[in-house]
Amino acid sequence: MTHDLVYNILSLGVPFSVALLLASLGEMFNQRAGVFNLGCEGIMCMGAFLGFLPAFFLKTGPLAPYGIVLGFAVAAAAGVAMGLLFALVTVTFRAEQGIAGIGLQMMGWGVAGTLFRHFVGGVTGVEGLASWPLPGLSRIPFLGGILFNHNPMVYIAFLMVPASWYLLFKTPWGLKVRAAGTEPRAADSMGINVNRVRYQALMLGGAMAGLGGAYLSLCQAKMFADDLVAGRGFIAVALVYFGRWSPLGVLGGALLFSLAQSLQLAIQVAGIKFPYEFAVMLPYVLVILVLSLARKARMRGPTHLGVPFNREMRY
Amino acid sequence: MAKAQPIHELQLTGITKRFPGILACNNVSMRVARGEVLALVGENGAGKSTLMNILAGLYQPDAGTIAINGEEVRFHTPNDAYARGIGMVHQNFMLVPNMTVTENVALGLKQHHRFMNLDLKATRARIVEVSEHHELPVNPDAYVWQLSVGEQQRVELIKTLCFGAQLLILDEPTSALTPQETDDLIDRLKRMTAELSIIFISHKLQEVKELSHRVAILRHGAVVFNGRTEDHTPAELAALMTGREVHLPRNEGLLVEGPAILEARDLKVRGDRGHFALDGLNLEVHAGEILGLAGVSGNGQRELAEALTGLRPVESGTVRFLHKDMTNKSPAAMIAAGLGYIPEDRHHEGIVPRFTVKENLVLKDFPTPRFSWSVVLKLGEIARNAESLKASFDIRCSSTSAAGGSLSGGNIQKVILARELAREPKALISVYPTRGVDMGAQEFIHSQLLARRRAGGGILLISEELEEIMNLSDRIAVIYKGRILKVLTSLEATREKLGLLMAGVAE
Numbered sequence: 001m002t003h004d005l006v007y008n009i010l011s012l013g014v015p016f017s018v019a020l021l022l023a024s025l026g027e028m029f030n031q032r033a034g035v036f037n038l039g040c041e042g043i044m045c046m047g048a049f050l051g052f053l054p055a056f057f058l059k060t061g062p063l064a065p066y067g068i069v070l071g072f073a074v075a076a077a078a079g080v081a082m083g084l085l086f087a088l089v090t091v092t093f094r095a096e097q098g099i100a101g102i103g104l105q106m107m108g109w110g111v112a113g114t115l116f117r118h119f120v121g122g123v124t125g126v127e128g129l130a131s132w133p134l135p136g137l138s139r140i141p142f143l144g145g146i147l148f149n150h151n152p153m154v155y156i157a158f159l160m161v162p163a164s165w166y167l168l169f170k171t172p173w174g175l176k177v178r179a180a181g182t183e184p185r186a187a188d189s190m191g192i193n194v195n196r197v198r199y200q201a202l203m204l205g206g207a208m209a210g211l212g213g214a215y216l217s218l219c220q221a222k223m224f225a226d227d228l229v230a231g232r233g234f235i236a237v238a239l240v241y242f243g244r245w246s247p248l249g250v251l252g253g254a255l256l257f258s259l260a261q262s263l264q265l266a267i268q269v270a271g272i273k274f275p276y277e278f279a280v281m282l283p284y285v286l287v288i289l290v291l292s293l294a295r296k297a298r299m300r301g302p303t304h305l306g307v308p309f310n311r312e313m314r315y
Numbered sequence: 316m317a318k319a320q321p322i323h324e325l326q327l328t329g330i331t332k333r334f335p336g337i338l339a340c341n342n343v344s345m346r347v348a349r350g351e352v353l354a355l356v357g358e359n360g361a362g363k364s365t366l367m368n369i370l371a372g373l374y375q376p377d378a379g380t381i382a383i384n385g386e387e388v389r390f391h392t393p394n395d396a397y398a399r400g401i402g403m404v405h406q407n408f409m410l411v412p413n414m415t416v417t418e419n420v421a422l423g424l425k426q427h428h429r430f431m432n433l434d435l436k437a438t439r440a441r442i443v444e445v446s447e448h449h450e451l452p453v454n455p456d457a458y459v460w461q462l463s464v465g466e467q468q469r470v471e472l473i474k475t476l477c478f479g480a481q482l483l484i485l486d487e488p489t490s491a492l493t494p495q496e497t498d499d500l501i502d503r504l505k506r507m508t509a510e511l512s513i514i515f516i517s518h519k520l521q522e523v524k525e526l527s528h529r530v531a532i533l534r535h536g537a538v539v540f541n542g543r544t545e546d547h548t549p550a551e552l553a554a555l556m557t558g559r560e561v562h563l564p565r566n567e568g569l570l571v572e573g574p575a576i577l578e579a580r581d582l583k584v585r586g587d588r589g590h591f592a593l594d595g596l597n598l599e600v601h602a603g604e605i606l607g608l609a610g611v612s613g614n615g616q617r618e619l620a621e622a623l624t625g626l627r628p629v630e631s632g633t634v635r636f637l638h639k640d641m642t643n644k645s646p647a648a649m650i651a652a653g654l655g656y657i658p659e660d661r662h663h664e665g666i667v668p669r670f671t672v673k674e675n676l677v678l679k680d681f682p683t684p685r686f687s688w689s690v691v692l693k694l695g696e697i698a699r700n701a702e703s704l705k706a707s708f709d710i711r712c713s714s715t716s717a718a719g720g721s722l723s724g725g726n727i728q729k730v731i732l733a734r735e736l737a738r739e740p741k742a743l744i745s746v747y748p749t750r751g752v753d754m755g756a757q758e759f760i761h762s763q764l765l766a767r768r769r770a771g772g773g774i775l776l777i778s779e780e781l782e783e784i785m786n787l788s789d790r791i792a793v794i795y796k797g798r799i800l801k802v803l804t805s806l807e808a809t810r811e812k813l814g815l816l817m818a819g820v821a822e
Contacts, residue, residue, distance in 0.1 A: 171431050172421075179411045179422050186409035189373065190423035190478075191394030303412075311373060 005270065009262045010146045017258035018157040019044070019212040019220065023236035024243070024250045025164045026079075026208025031240055032168065033201035034181035034194075035090060036306045038101025041233025042108020043082045043206055044213035049112035051075035051214025052224040053119065055126040068129055072153075072214050079210020082108065083202040091198045094308035105233065113226045120224065128222035129153060151219050153211075160208075164247040177201055181302030184309045194309045209233065238287050245301050253290075260286050322400050322481045322512060323349050323384050330379035332365055336713045339365040341536040343379070347482065347529075352504075352513045354527035354544065356520070356556055358753040360711065360723030362536040363516045364406065367484045370514075371403035372396035397423070402480030404471040406487045406516075406751075412460040416453060417442060420474050438477075445476045449507055465496035472503075483507075485515040489522060490751045493611050493779060501526055518753050520549035532556050557755040564762045565786045566605060566805070568769065573602030576773045577623065577654070577742045581632035584615075584622045592618035594797035595632070600742055600773040605764065607788030608777045609813050615797040616777045617659055620746050623775070624656045625649040637741060650679055655740030657731055659747050659777075661724070665731040668720025672712055673701030675719040676734050700737075708733040709759060725756035732763055742773040749783060761787060781810055795819045 023040055030037045051071035058067030082104065089100045129151040137148040168174040179187035180197045188194050216232070217224045235257060243249025260283035267274050325347045332340040339362045347353045355363050368374045370381065372390030380387050383399055390396045396403075410419050421438040442455045451469045459467060468488060475483060485504075489497040504513060504526060517523055523530055524544060532540040532555050540555045553561040577600040586592030592615045600606045610616060621627035623634055625646040634642045636652055644652075658664035666675045677686050677697050686693050686700070701715035710729045712722050719730060728748065735743060745764065749757040764787060768774055778784050784791055785808060792802045793816035800821050803812065 170433055172425075172433050173431075175414075175418060175422055175433060178414065182413055183409070183411040185407075186411055186419075187422065189371070189393050189403070189405065189409040190474075191392055191397060191425075192422065193392075 005266060007142065007145065009259065009266045011149070012265065013255065013259035013262035014146060015150050015154050015220070016261055017254040018154050019215045019232055020236050020239060020257060021157050021212075021251060021254040022160065022215065023209040023212035023233060024239040024254055025160055025247060026205035026212070027236050027240045028164070028205075028243070028245055028247065028250055029168070029177060029201045029208075030205040031305055032181045032245055032302050033177045033198045034184060034302055034304045034307065034309070035087075035198050035202055036097045036101065036237075037083075037086055037104070037202065037205060038098055038234070038237060039082070039086055039104025039108065040101075040205075040209050040236050041229060041231065042105035043079050043209035044216070044229045044233045044236075045108040045112040046078050046082060047075035047210030047213025048217040048228050049116055049213075049224055050078045051210075052126065052217040053115075055128075055218055056120060056124065056224075059126055064127060068127075068218055071218055072211060075210040075214035076207040077210070079206035079208065079213075080203045081206070082210070083204070083206020084199070086206070087199040087202040090308065091195050091202070094310065097306050097308075109226075109229075116224055116226070123223055123225055125223045126218065129219045153215050153219055157215075158251075161247045161251045168247065173197075173200070178302070180309075181304055184304055184307075185311075188309070188311055198309070209236070212236070235284075235287060238291060242287070242290055256290070257283050257287060320384070320400070321349065325401075325482060325512070326382040326385075327366075327370070328380050328382070330366060330369060330376050330381075332362075332369060332374060332376050334365075336717070338536050340369070340376070343533070343536070343538055345531050345538060345541060347512050347514060349512055350508055350510075351529060352508055352515065352527045354523040354530040355514055355516045355533065356518070356523060356530060356552065357533035358556060358723075358755055359725035359751075361533040363533055364486055365536075366533070367403060367486055367514065367516065370396065370401060371484060372401075373403075397478050397480070400479060400481035401484065402475035402478055402482070403484040404468075404475055404486065404488060406490060408467050408471055410459045410467060410470060410474075413458065415456055415458055416462075416470050416473075417455045419459060419470065420455075420477050423474065423478050441477050442473055445473050449473075449476060449503070451503060464491045465493070465499070468492065468496070468500065480511070482512045482514070485513065487516050487518065487751065489517065489519060494781070495611075497522070518751070520552050520754070523552065524549055534558060553754045556753070559755075561754045561758050563754075563758055563782075563786060564765055566765055566768070566789065568765075568789075571601075571603050571789075573604065573771070573773070575599040576602050576637055577775065578635040579619070579623065579632065580635070582619070582622060582634070583630040583632050584618045584627055585630060586615075586618055591630075592797055593622065596794075596798055598775075598792060598799055600775050602741075602773050603768060603771050604789040605768050605774045605776050605787050607784035607791040608775060608794055609781065609784050609791055609817055610779075610794035611817055612779055614794050616746065616794060618797075619794070620656070620659070620744050620775075620777060623649075623744055624654060653738075653741035655735040655738060655743035655772075657728075657735055657743070657745040657748050659750075661727050661731060662720065666719040666727055668718065670719055671716045672705070672710065672719050672722070672730060673697050673715040675730055676701050676704055676715075676737075679734065679738065704733040704737060708763075725752040728752055728760065729756065732760060736763060736767055739770070740767075740772060742775070743767060744775045744777070746777045747779065748776070749778075749780070781813055785810070785813075793817055 023044055027037060027040050051074060054070040054074055055067040058064050086104055089095045090097045131150060132152050134148040138144045176192050176197045180194045184194045213229060216228055221228055239250055239253035242253040264280060264282050328344045330340050330343045343366055357363050369376045372393040372395050388399055417435050417439045420442055421433060421435055424438050439455045446453050451473055453469050453473055488500060492500060501522060527544045530544045531538055579596055579598045582593050582596040583591055584593040618627060622629050625644050629643050633640055636654060641649060662668060680686055686697055705715055708729045711726050748760050764774055776787060788805055790802055790804055791808045793800045800816050
């Protein structure tokens, strides 16, 4: 019985973490480059809707399997576009990043909802991405089902963790990103175009947030609704702090949050007498707790986070 | 980045640069030949750094040209300047603290980068090669935040040399170094002139004399002098710099044994890394004296100043001020009791950079009846106060409504000094009051401290400049590893004795 409960919580929690993981890794690149993008939520909303749209239109035709692939591509492209918009506002025009982020969040949420009512109308499901058990690995007892019996996006998202680490710490571009967020004047004095790096990071971050959103509508809920993203974009931003701007830390945060979420579901399903509201609160309380306890070691983070770069500013 | 052609001659002609409200460089021309060291001197805010930032491609000039070997060049970005062999070491180091030395250098070494693959091995090899060739020892794998200021300076030099610099621009390279590190740096630079040209900015005329072949003096953005260094004494150069004779004042008063007003007894205080930065320190400052605290920085000076002003908790021991136990009282209580403080970090602790000069001048007094009716500020009085302090302390700013942070270092220091001294403190703690400040401002600050002493104030003067300490102090205490090693009267103190004590040798 406990064995089954633990198995259920874990095997449900792992795919729950994907949307958070993708968006949060993207946000990590934004912040490492020195830009704080609170609009992550808005990008996820747009990604969720625009990813859903092709799958919805191609649902019944022979092209149905491509609908989902197309959906992810469109969502990523929309994320890039919104990242560009955010870069224009905060990097080029040096607008206050927190406020611009709230604006982007409202915009994404509003536009996605409006377009949804216009093109789709009511709640409709899509086929979604099917499970794709990894041959061999998925038959490992216990762990196989938890780790290797998911849809392909789960594997891709988890592969993004080492890929992000490599990109950030082992490539010239990663070096530039880290310098731009920590000591932009130093980067500039060495001939690095700080603003260009920030644009690139925001585009990458946007694409990943868009994919995260599309995962919600195409793989997790297999439908679209106005409140589908439900604050995950904000949680993703918080997870970057929680993970101390490292891919592994972000992974840990995403898993912790998603496991808390699946624990809450399991509690409900098992009919254990526990107030429903408290169960829903659990993951959010956890994030607040962890964030207030993990305040040390700021040294590793981007110290110029949130500060627009202006070479000729005199102080 | 291909290896730049040798720079036989660099010529600046008619360089002009304006910032809002300031003409930073006004039609400046100068030339540097291969193997030559040009010292660029001038008061704070004379336009030296701006001129060099133009040469390094960071700022664009509004007018004027740069020519290398007779060919006109335009630097739109620092890359362009590097490509022609011009490298700059900035006053505030341009290093990313949470990266290793190798990563910092790799940032600029683009020829070692393959797509998606950072060749840190090649960069590391290049660092080792340059470091051995120029005898600049450095650990390529250390994180920058782990290094001392002197080591960071070497990293900056190596970085610039790795990029193939033929002409080094050094902006106040010694301003943050200890005396030993300074001597060391000068030696290394002298050796490097065999292969390179150097332009260096400095306030310290002794260094200018020691290192440079030629000297150019800027005043208010214009060149007022350009000639051979060996033809002029430091005093002559100082006069040219300020436009008048400069005499650093000396404390010639008699040693008066006033009552002890500020006392530290068996003080134990932790530093930022958790160790005891002050380890049983005893010290007393008397009314009407300047007590100089000599020591190599990092021996507890900062922690002492912060413990006395209430900014840092005291673990054990007592702080007495005006015969009352004030241990672990809040900074507000210390200020109210009449303690003045000139902090080490003037940009972050001394002023609020985004506040105007007049606001900065009342930071400690705005709630008093003089500057406010209970909840409303008396803006007129605040402005009048600023105008009068601006005049009496010779604060040079376009207006007292300018942001404090936009002033030059020396003038920020005068703002702090004006605010603290106008309150007529019973005791004043003054930490590195003239660090990075030009001769003229230094003279002014010293004379103000001496005036406060004559008025009966007790001053704790913390400094690394032996010259400053010996000129001003009645008594000199030497701090070493969080304790006072010895206290000498000014008559007993010599450079040699102090130097030995600072190195921890007590007899």
